[in-house]
Amino acid sequence: MSSKTAKLIFYLGTLSSAILFLILTWDTHRQIETLTNADKLSAEVVSGKKVFQKYNCNDCHTILGFGGYYAPDLTKVYRRRGGEYIRQVLQQPEVVLAASFRKMPQQNLSAEEVEKLVAFFEWVDDIDNLNWPPQDSKPRSSSSLRRLVGGSNVSPGAALFKENNCFDCHQIGGVGGTAGPALDTIGNKSTDEQIRAYISDPLVVNPYAQMPSFKSLPEADLRAISEFLSHQQGEAQ
Amino acid sequence: MITYKSQRAAYPYFVIALLLFALQVLMGIWLAMNYSFTLPQSLVDIFPFSTARAFHTNLLVLWMLLGFMGGTYFMVPEESKSELFSTKLAYIQLILLVGTGVAALIGFLFGWTQGRPLLEIPFALDLLVVAGALIFLFNVAMTLIKARNWTMIQGTLLGGLTMLALLYLFGIPFYKNLSVDWYYWWWVIHLWVEGAWELVTGAIIAWILMQITGVPRATVEKWLYVEIGLFLFTGIAGTGHHYYWIGAPRYWLWIGGIFSALEPVPIIFMVYDTFRHVRERQEKIVNPLVWILVVGCSIYHMVGAGVWGFIHTLPQINYYTHGSQVTVSHGHLAFFGAYALLNFTIFYYAFPRLKGIDKFNNTLGKWGFWVTSISMFFLGLAFGVAGVIQSYLERVLGLGFMTAQAQMQLWFQIAIWSGVIFFVGVVIIIYDLLSLKPAKAE
Numbered sequence: 001m002s003s004k005t006a007k008l009i010f011y012l013g014t015l016s017s018a019i020l021f022l023i024l025t026w027d028t029h030r031q032i033e034t035l036t037n038a039d040k041l042s043a044e045v046v047s048g049k050k051v052f053q054k055y056n057c058n059d060c061h062t063i064l065g066f067g068g069y070y071a072p073d074l075t076k077v078y079r080r081r082g083g084e085y086i087r088q089v090l091q092q093p094e095v096v097l098a099a100s101f102r103k104m105p106q107q108n109l110s111a112e113e114v115e116k117l118v119a120f121f122e123w124v125d126d127i128d129n130l131n132w133p134p135q136d137s138k139p140r141s142s143s144s145l146r147r148l149v150g151g152s153n154v155s156p157g158a159a160l161f162k163e164n165n166c167f168d169c170h171q172i173g174g175v176g177g178t179a180g181p182a183l184d185t186i187g188n189k190s191t192d193e194q195i196r197a198y199i200s201d202p203l204v205v206n207p208y209a210q211m212p213s214f215k216s217l218p219e220a221d222l223r224a225i226s227e228f229l230s231h232q233q234g235e236a237q
Numbered sequence: 238m239i240t241y242k243s244q245r246a247a248y249p250y251f252v253i254a255l256l257l258f259a260l261q262v263l264m265g266i267w268l269a270m271n272y273s274f275t276l277p278q279s280l281v282d283i284f285p286f287s288t289a290r291a292f293h294t295n296l297l298v299l300w301m302l303l304g305f306m307g308g309t310y311f312m313v314p315e316e317s318k319s320e321l322f323s324t325k326l327a328y329i330q331l332i333l334l335v336g337t338g339v340a341a342l343i344g345f346l347f348g349w350t351q352g353r354p355l356l357e358i359p360f361a362l363d364l365l366v367v368a369g370a371l372i373f374l375f376n377v378a379m380t381l382i383k384a385r386n387w388t389m390i391q392g393t394l395l396g397g398l399t400m401l402a403l404l405y406l407f408g409i410p411f412y413k414n415l416s417v418d419w420y421y422w423w424w425v426i427h428l429w430v431e432g433a434w435e436l437v438t439g440a441i442i443a444w445i446l447m448q449i450t451g452v453p454r455a456t457v458e459k460w461l462y463v464e465i466g467l468f469l470f471t472g473i474a475g476t477g478h479h480y481y482w483i484g485a486p487r488y489w490l491w492i493g494g495i496f497s498a499l500e501p502v503p504i505i506f507m508v509y510d511t512f513r514h515v516r517e518r519q520e521k522i523v524n525p526l527v528w529i530l531v532v533g534c535s536i537y538h539m540v541g542a543g544v545w546g547f548i549h550t551l552p553q554i555n556y557y558t559h560g561s562q563v564t565v566s567h568g569h570l571a572f573f574g575a576y577a578l579l580n581f582t583i584f585y586y587a588f589p590r591l592k593g594i595d596k597f598n599n600t601l602g603k604w605g606f607w608v609t610s611i612s613m614f615f616l617g618l619a620f621g622v623a624g625v626i627q628s629y630l631e632r633v634l635g636l637g638f639m640t641a642q643a644q645m646q647l648w649f650q651i652a653i654w655s656g657v658i659f660f661v662g663v664v665i666i667i668y669d670l671l672s673l674k675p676a677k678a679e
Contacts, residue, residue: 013470053352059287065560
């Protein structure tokens with residue numbers, strides 16, 4: 001190879017790649033507004049991003065798959081956990097994650113900061129990123145839920161219990177979180193109706209309850225969940 | 238034996254780089270322990286994983302850049318056949334950058350951060366980094382301009398360093414849109430390690446090869462053109478492999494997939510090139526360790542960056558491995574293979590000459606090389622296996638994040654031990670370099 005050819009390879013290689021990259025960058029800017037719903041980037045969402053940066057959340061958690069690999073990815077956390085769980089874990093990580101073998105620091109966020117973060121995660125959740133990550137992907141999770149309900153003898157109440165993230169705080173049969181009490185024997189202590197009332201608005205029954213209210217659930221769903229729970233009468237030890 | 242007095246300016250850069258490197262590795266061991274053991278909430282509240290990770294990654298960038306800058310100050314006088322424009326500026330720049338680095342680390346402890354991985358340092362300190370980079374570029378450029386002795390190797394080096402400094406600017410502003418934020422974050426991170434840093438590597442390795450092999454300049458420079466041409470061709474558009482899942486248009490799956498599948502090509506070419514220069518050498522081997530490092534660097538570069546990168550760069554695979562411990566495995570092997578070994582090569586080439594030793598005793602140095610290389614390989618394997626477990630359990634089966642993490646514990650423990658052995662290797666290298674002795678006469 002002559003040194004002239006070598007130089008040609010250098011200039012052609014570099015320039016062609018750079019030009020292609022810059023053109024696609026320009027086009028990406030054109031499309032990314034729609035793909036990310038940039039019109040919904042309210043002041044609250046933007047200040048939520050600032051809070052996210054202020055507390056360096058991204059060096060433990062990944063978001064869009066980038067960042068620290070120490071804690072769960074937050075791209076679809078709003079869909080996976082719901083706003084209420086996010087609030088709880090941000091405000092009292094030492095309680096919610098008491099049984100977890102990996103901890104999250106208590107950073108004493110203000111109530112305002114918590115709300116901004118929730119708004120930020122809600123916006124991020126809607127980014128059209130080709131259904132990544134797979135475990136939170138809408139087409140995948142809805143089909144797995146359908147399989148769960150349709151393909152076995154699981155009651156609709158059990159499916160709803162899972163879908164509404166109750167397992168995040170409660171255990172049944174050794175599966176689930178430990179922020180709230182285990183529910184294996186709840187049916188021995190409470191009736192169907194008592195459980196329904198509690199889920200709907202825990203504070204009415206117990207003014208010190210930490211559990212969020214599920215008033216917003218449709219009445220039929222509340223009934224199905226409480227019926228399912230009232231059958232949890234595992235042999236009390 | 239150095240030819241120009243001002244080459245001595247490189248020495249403090251190297252020494253500080255080595256000390257920061259040791260600190261980076263210690264912080265790495267601490268991070269691995271965070272993965273394996275449950276730490277008390279009270280400790281997590283004051284020194285969380287995130288802060289330790291910010292230490293680990295910022296120390297990485299700082300020590301490697303100091304190594305490159307020292308290497309540049311060592312090489313430029315000989316290439317341009319003149320003293321540096323100003324050694325005083327070189328020292329001012331060093332104090333400025335190290336001071337900024339220390340301020341940044343202390344700031345992290347108190348939550349003074351921009352909160353973006355690898356680019357955590359706050360805006361005010363960014364300005365100091367830019368000032369340091371400008372002093373550096375000014376100093377090198379003035380040396381070259383005054384010397385009027387332009388060579389292609391210097392051009393590549395200066396080009397790489399300028400590109401490095403310019404790209405850093407894209408990491409400074411606050412981006413409202415998270416997707417746009419990550420889009421430009423990769424202009425810094427990817428275009429650094431697969432663009433600007435490759436130019437710096439290419440230039441420095443070409444120069445050292447030329448010095449120790451005696452292969453004619455025209456040959457070395459010709460192949461350097463081809464090598465960096467291929468690096469930039471695949472590397473620039475290859476940035477697309479980071480844009481698969483960020484909310485960018487779908488065509489990045491194609492662009493990223495195709496260009497990054499080609500990314501091993503220039504690395505294989507580099508290995509071939511190194512071997513050819515070694516075979517066609519005109520000079521006798523004086524210090525075998527420098528040769529081991531040059532060849533080792535190119536091979537490890539190919540394994541860590543080339544093979545490990547290729548393994549999970551295609552969108553069909555990356556969908557499951559993105560942001561998992563597979564990435565951690567690749568990051569460690571690639572940075573060590575490509576850039577830590579490059580720095581070792583620079584150090585072992587420059588230190589004996591700075592200390593006036595012709596042929597040095599390389600017993601300890603060889604131990605250092607093999608201990609670090611092998612333990613890093615085990616570290617990479619441990620993270621890699623953990624990553625495969627995570628990809629399958631969390632991403633394919635849809636189990637919870639922590640459920641998957643619980644199954645990875647064994648491999649995190651292996652990572653701790655690999656890290657401890659790696660640290661021993663690093664201590665050997667630092668001790669050896671700082672107390673380098675002439676070889677015993679045969």
